[in-house]
Amino acid sequence: MSRRTPRTRRAPADALTAVSPCPCGLPAAYGECCGRFHRGEAAAPTAELLMRSRYSAFAAQDPAYLLRTWHPATRPQTLELDPAMHWSGLEITGTTEGSAFHTTGTVTFRARYRHHGKRGELCERSTFERVDGAWVYVDGSFLD
Template sequence: MSRRSSRSKHTPAPALTGASPCPCGLPASYGECCGRFHSGAEAAPTAELLMRSRYSAFVAQDVAYLVRTWHPATRPRHLELDPGTQWTSLEIMQTTGGSAFHTTGTVTFRARYRHHGQRGALHERSTFERRNGAWVYVEGTFVE
């Protein structure tokens, strides 16, 4: 008799812990990296770190963080994440501006995922703005 896993391909991954590798791809634990931003202990100091933390929020399905870091002018009224999407990797391709010395910045990235078992990638150039001292996501455009 064979045992089948009770976990289906649509079941979310186990919750991240502070000691988990950070999903954003930097060589740090989740607690030392994006987790500190998700908890509200710190704000992301650059547009790139905000981008990475937002990617990690998609992995963790942290809707509250995504909404909190979205510019009020472009933020959706309701955000619902698809539980059938599993984000698997993030590649930062280019950044412009977005440092402590800028008020705007862009981050071009490729995020890979599986959606109901099918592999895919999102290639986007995201625009960020510093608002009241904190970086927020403004909008993204798809890159071909």
């Protein structure tokens, strides 16, 4: 069950605007997609949408959103993002639970990036839980 996002060239984080394509790969502008979560206007209704919004937060260099959506038991005190890391694509390869009717869920994904001009890929299975009704990231396991 692979949900490949379209391969589009993404704008650098400092050029991300409300009308830019959303980094998460869904067919919507950033402002209407993950931007509304980042601004606090809405909460992600599913674990997958939270994962997509967190990916977009990495792409947009938004550590405040990442910390806000991290489980209190596993959240670091601070988070510094590497400005040389440029996220370039996301593929959701699987989900379990994580809907509006669940309290836990997992999302398996592949994220492509460039770091100092070198391409790479991160494969992870992330775990999510609801805390006070809102989805939060608990932890992740890297996959081969």
